[in-house]
Amino acid sequence: MGPYMAQGTSCDTCSNYIYDEDYDCYECDVSMDEDEMARFLSQTRLECPYYRSDNEYEVVRHQM
Numbered sequence: 001m002g003p004y005m006a007q008g009t010s011c012d013t014c015s016n017y018i019y020d021e022d023y024d025c026y027e028c029d030v031s032m033d034e035d036e037m038a039r040f041l042s043q044t045r046l047e048c049p050y051y052r053s054d055n056e057y058e059v060v061r062h063q064m
Contacts, residue, residue: 015054 011017011028018029030050032040040049 002050004022009049014048014050015052016050 009024014028016029017026019025020027028050032050
């Protein structure tokens with residue numbers, strides 16, 4: 001997946017966007033089946049439904 005805009009941010013700040021040492025690049029770690037991937041790639045909005053912030057402070061703030 002590319003750096004889609006997700007809730008006003010990019011994949012770069014998503015906890016699902018991980019570094020793969022075997023391929024020496026970053027990639028999305030969300031496991032999608034073929035139908036989910038087709039639906040995701042065909043959407044017109046640039047918001048990722050799988051986006052999870054990697055900002056620990058933001059996560060804690062929502063829990064309070």
